[in-house]
Amino acid sequence: MVKQVKDQEALKKDVLARMKRIEGQVRGIQRMIDEGKECEDILVQVRAVRSALRAATGLIMRRYLMRCQEQSVATGDPVAQYEKLVKLIADFIDG
Numbered sequence: 001m002v003k004q005v006k007d008q009e010a011l012k013k014d015v016l017a018r019m020k021r022i023e024g025q026v027r028g029i030q031r032m033i034d035e036g037k038e039c040e041d042i043l044v045q046v047r048a049v050r051s052a053l054r055a056a057t058g059l060i061m062r063r064y065l066m067r068c069q070e071q072s073v074a075t076g077d078p079v080a081q082y083e084k085l086v087k088l089i090a091d092f093i094d095g
Contacts, residue, residue: 011063018056025049064088 029045065085072081 008063008066011059011066015056015059015063018052018059022049022052022056025052061089061092 025045026049029042029049032042032045068081068085072078075081
């Protein structure tokens with residue numbers, strides 16, 4: 001259990017670092033637009049941001065899974081945690 005908490009904290013730090021990089025990338029895209037850069041160059045950067053967000057999403061979902069498993073053990077109610085997880089994934093896919 002202690003290792004899992006450490007893993008969750010490591011994931012949290014990693015996600016926050018990624019989000020700060022993504023924020024910088026988005027600001028760069030804004031500057032490119034403001035400066036009238038070529039659309040092709042802007043779209044390359046947009047694709048990079050999308051890729052970075054996909055990677056961060058995977059880490060966020062991984063952390064959520066770890067927390068669901070932890071809560072399942074703590075509450076003794078794995079069905080409730082499973083249902084929360086299914087709803088999250090379904091909402092994410094539909095959204």
